[in-house]
Amino acid sequence: MATTLSRDAVAGRPVDPAAPLLAVEDLHVEFRIDAGTVRAVNGLSYTLRRGETVAILGESGSGKSVSAQAVMGIIDSPPGFVTGGSVRFRGVELLDLPEAERRRVRGDRIAMIFQDALTALNPVFPVGWQIAEMFRMHRGLPRKEAREKAIELMERVKIPSARTRVGSYPHEFSGGMRQRVMIAMALSLDPEILIADEPTTALDVTVQAQIMSLLAELQQQTGMGLILITHDLGVVAEVAEEVVVMYAGREVEKGPSLPVYHQPAHPYTMGLMDSLPRRDVHTERLQPIKGSPPDLLAIPSGCPFRPRCPYTREICTREEPPLAAVTPERVSACHFWEEVSRERAGA
Amino acid sequence: MSDRDRERLFTSSPAPVVASFEELEAEPIIRREGSLYADAWRQLRRRPMFIISGILIVILAVMAIWPGLFTRADPRACDLADSLLRPSSQHWFGTDVQGCDYYARTIWGARVSITIGVLVTACATLIAVLLGSVAGYYGGIVDTLIARLTDIWFAIPTILGGIVILRSIFSTRGLLQVSLVLIVLGWPTMLRLVRSAVMATKEMDYVDAARALGVRNIRIIRRHILPNAVAPVIVYATITVGVIISAEAALSFLGVGLQLPAISWGLMISVAQNRILTAPHLLLFPGAFLSVTVFSFILMGDALRDALDPRLR
Numbered sequence: 164m165a166t167t168l169s170r171d172a173v174a175g176r177p178v179d180p181a182a183p184l185l186a187v188e189d190l191h192v193e194f195r196i197d198a199g200t201v202r203a204v205n206g207l208s209y210t211l212r213r214g215e216t217v218a219i220l221g222e223s224g225s226g227k228s229v230s231a232q233a234v235m236g237i238i239d240s241p242p243g244f245v246t247g248g249s250v251r252f253r254g255v256e257l258l259d260l261p262e263a264e265r266r267r268v269r270g271d272r273i274a275m276i277f278q279d280a281l282t283a284l285n286p287v288f289p290v291g292w293q294i295a296e297m298f299r300m301h302r303g304l305p306r307k308e309a310r311e312k313a314i315e316l317m318e319r320v321k322i323p324s325a326r327t328r329v330g331s332y333p334h335e336f337s338g339g340m341r342q343r344v345m346i347a348m349a350l351s352l353d354p355e356i357l358i359a360d361e362p363t364t365a366l367d368v369t370v371q372a373q374i375m376s377l378l379a380e381l382q383q384q385t386g387m388g389l390i391l392i393t394h395d396l397g398v399v400a401e402v403a404e405e406v407v408v409m410y411a412g413r414e415v416e417k418g419p420s421l422p423v424y425h426q427p428a429h430p431y432t433m434g435l436m437d438s439l440p441r442r443d444v445h446t447e448r449l450q451p452i453k454g455s456p457p458d459l460l461a462i463p464s465g466c467p468f469r470p471r472c473p474y475t476r477e478i479c480t481r482e483e484p485p486l487a488a489v490t491p492e493r494v495s496a497c498h499f500w501e502e503v504s505r506e507r508a509g510a
Numbered sequence: 511m512s513d514r515d516r517e518r519l520f521t522s523s524p525a526p527v528v529a530s531f532e533e534l535e536a537e538p539i540i541r542r543e544g545s546l547y548a549d550a551w552r553q554l555r556r557r558p559m560f561i562i563s564g565i566l567i568v569i570l571a572v573m574a575i576w577p578g579l580f581t582r583a584d585p586r587a588c589d590l591a592d593s594l595l596r597p598s599s600q601h602w603f604g605t606d607v608q609g610c611d612y613y614a615r616t617i618w619g620a621r622v623s624i625t626i627g628v629l630v631t632a633c634a635t636l637i638a639v640l641l642g643s644v645a646g647y648y649g650g651i652v653d654t655l656i657a658r659l660t661d662i663w664f665a666i667p668t669i670l671g672g673i674v675i676l677r678s679i680f681s682t683r684g685l686l687q688v689s690l691v692l693i694v695l696g697w698p699t700m701l702r703l704v705r706s707a708v709m710a711t712k713e714m715d716y717v718d719a720a721r722a723l724g725v726r727n728i729r730i731i732r733r734h735i736l737p738n739a740v741a742p743v744i745v746y747a748t749i750t751v752g753v754i755i756s757a758e759a760a761l762s763f764l765g766v767g768l769q770l771p772a773i774s775w776g777l778m779i780s781v782a783q784n785r786i787l788t789a790p791h792l793l794l795f796p797g798a799f800l801s802v803t804v805f806s807f808i809l810m811g812d813a814l815r816d817a818l819d820p821r822l823r
Contacts, residue, residue: 237721241650270724277722282715287547287737296733297723348723358722 170355173272174264179254184388185211185234185273185356190248192226192233192412195241201459203229205412206248209405211356214382216389218403218420220396220435222456226412227392231358234390235275236265252356271301274349278361280341284333290344291317291329297351316347320377339370343377350381357382358390363398375402396439400424408432411457411467414486418493428495428504430472466498474499550817560813566806573617574624583614585773596791603795606781615773616795622685622774623803627755629689634696635747641697642704643731643739647712657705664698669760671695676766688767692754703746707739714738741818745811752807759800775800 171178192204204226211217221227232238233245236257250257252272257265269275277283285293294316295309304312310329317325320343333341342362349357359378363371379402382389391403399406399420406420408431416429427433434452454471463469469479478498486494489504497503554560573580592601592609603612645656672691680687711717712735720734761767762776763783770777775796782792 235722237718266724266726268724269722275719275722277715277719279715283719285716285720285734285738288733296725300725300729345719348719 173252173255174260174267176255182251182254183210184213184215184253185390186249186251187230187234188249188251190230190233190250191246192229192238192243193246194243199460202462203243203412203459204233207407207409207412207414208248209407209414209417211388211390211405213355213388214386215405216382216391216403218391218393218399218406219409220393220399220406221409222394224411224456224459225409227409228360230409231275231360231390231392235269235273235358236260236262237269267301270297270349270354271352272354273356273358274352274354275358275360276342276345276349276362279365280338280345281333281365283345284341286333289330289332290336291331294344294348294351297348301352312351313347316351317344320344320347320350320381322347337370338366339373342366342370342374346374346377346381350385353385354387356388356390358392360392361394362391363395364393371398378402396424396435408435411462412459413467413496414494415468415496416494417486418489422490422493426504426507428489428493428500429468429497430474430499430503431468433503433506434471466496474503550814553817554813557813557816559809560817563806563809563813566802567810570620570624570803570806573620575621577614577617577621580617581611581614583611585610585614585618586771587611596789604789604791606778606792607785612792612795615778616775616799618773619775619778619796619799620803622768622772623755623758623800626685626689626692626758627751627803627807630692630696630754631747631750633689633693634700634750635743637693637697638700638704639736639743642701643708643736645701646705646708647727647731647735649709653705656701660698660701660705663695664702666695668692668695668757669764672757672761673764673766676761683767683769684772685768688758688761691761692757696750696754700743700746700750704739704743707742708735711735711739742815745815745818748814749808749811752804752811755807756800756804 187210188208190204190207191202194201194203207226207230209217209219219227219230229238229243232243234250234257238245245258248258252268257268260268284290291310291313294313295304295306298304298309298312299306314325314329317329322328322340322343328336333344336344342365346362357378362378363374366374375398378389381387389402391399393399403420406416406418406423407414408416408423408429410431416423416427416432423432424436427436431452437450438452440449452471457463457467457470463480465481466472466475466479466484469475472479474497476499482498484496484498486496487500489495489500495503588605588608588610590609592605593607597604597612601611601613603616606612606615641656641660645653672695675691675694676683676687708731717730717734720730725734758767758774759776759779762774763780765780768774768777778796779793779800782789782796786793
């Protein structure tokens with residue numbers, strides 16, 4: 164891509180060559196609404212390296228999308244505020260950047276795709292126009308050249324007969340094709356990080372697989388880091404090196420994805436696994452996690468997962484479990500992580 | 511469950527099959543359907559309500575721009591000897607007290623009405639779009655200021671406010687003065703409409719998406735919000751043209767709008783009221799033109815609403 168801009172600086176600040184692509188540390192986000200303060204993200208940390216994928220896993224309301232919006236800097240404020248922590252992109256603190264410089268990072272260095280591409284595309288402009296807008300806006304390309312670039316990108320994300328479809332409107336595309344358009348827009352400026360907020364949730368299963376493999380392929384070509392926000396465990400296991408499981412705004416388990424899958428060390432993760440429909444075991448019913456996620460305005464004292472947890476004991480009501488190191492790369496926020504992980508150890 | 515089971519579970523991905531699905535989704539190129547507005551236009555073309563009001567508005571516009579096409583008589587060439595003639599083949603609409611050809615005057619009256627209607631609506635809409643999009647998009651203190659000011663302004667009744675302002679401030683009252691007063695009093699309703707439309711559109715995912723891709727606020731408003739929020743504004747503006755025309759007539763009728771020798775339907779009706787029994791045609795013709803004009807714009811607004819508001823489809 165004809166990028167003349169230097170990639171060795173972020174908003175005029177030199178990057179730290181030793182720093183990881185993205186380091187999120189102890190991120191706190193809260194929403195101050197009339198009913199009270201909602202602590203949507205409570206101390207989230209993760210590290211993303213070039214070419215790697217971090218999956219953030221959780222139910223609706225677990226804070227996974229909000230944490231991504233905080234990284235992008237697009238939380239509506241008020242009512243939303245990032246109240247603590249740090250988000251460093253190649254060593255440069257993003258939370259300290261003035262809005263104008265932050266904006267230049269968005270789209271160019273860190274891009275994002277959304278769950279429902281139909282609503283995430285502007286209905287009154289042709290898709291080609293919307294992709295071309297990225298080049299006109301960030302790179303100042305003339306209209307015609309930008310359009311050619313848009314066609315190129317549409318071909319790159321495998322939209323058939325891109326040249327004839329460049330003038331079509333979003334509603335004339337199928338769900339999968341719309342998501343491809345969204346991906347084309349996000350990838351237009353060769354971002355170093357792509358945040359995918361439930362990119363396949365609105366799609367049917369076969370199309371989901373296509374989109375995921377397209378993302379994987381593009382990631383291999385470009386070496387970008389991918390932050391995958393999802394509640395789909397299957398997707399995570401396939402593509403992510405690292406997984407962060409979130410519950411009620413907290414990270415409850417974090418680590419390399421395969422070990423976390425094979426031997427969960429938090430009852431919530433284990434519950435998620437058990438509620439999966441499985442092909443290899445015939446059961447009459449799925450096993451959901453009992454109860455429902457807590458109201459973020461009234462998070463239970465102690466461990467937030469306590470009311471739904473089969474391991475719950477007296478200490479759980481008193482003390483919020485600290486992040487315990489399961490292995491050097493893994494943590495779990497459970498007082499009884501050893502007991503939990505033993506459950507699946509020899510099975 | 512053994513590790514191997516889990517391995518199988520999580521690697522049972524449909525990913526390798528993808529290539530064959532690629533063709534499945536390669537849908538045939540569908541007929542180009544176009545945007546919301548292209549859709550709306552296709553629908554409008556077939557609606558009698560739109561066609562009738564459209565034709566009427568075109569006729570009125572032509573009448574306002576080239577009144578000479580409709581009448582050769584000079585509306586200001588009057589002969590007192592011809593005072594208060596009934597409609598005849600020579601004077602289609604009769605003559606007024608001064609002996610002026612009433613048909614010519616009625617035709618020429620369209621110019622003032624349409625000019626004021628369009629000018630006032632255009633300016634009020636412009637103010638409303640500028641302030642309303644800023645208030646609706648940025649929210650917070652800016653919104654509070656603009657919205658409360660609008661509310662206070664909104665409380666002033668148009669006609670009453672018009673009377674007070676026109677009588678107390680201006681010594682002469684021509685088209686510009688009357689327009690100015692109607693603009694000043696007309697923007698609040700429009701602003702409330704723009705503001706709420708912008709606030710609703712702001713919540714759309716594509717606005718978040720645009721922000722996530724680093725689009726500037728100004729550009730988001732111009733390219734992503736206004737084009738999607740403008741439909742109700744177009745509808746309301748069309749209706750407003752009619753409402754403003756009747757407001758001008760009302761002000762002129764009350765004697766605080768345009769002044770003689772201006773030619774306006776409101777003024778003509780005002781003069782006619784004293785002779786309603788002896789010369790009813792003086793009231794009838796300008797009244798009918800005024801009603802038809804206002805009616806056309808309101809009808810057009812309704813037709814546009816049906817076409818542009820997908821919820822009513």
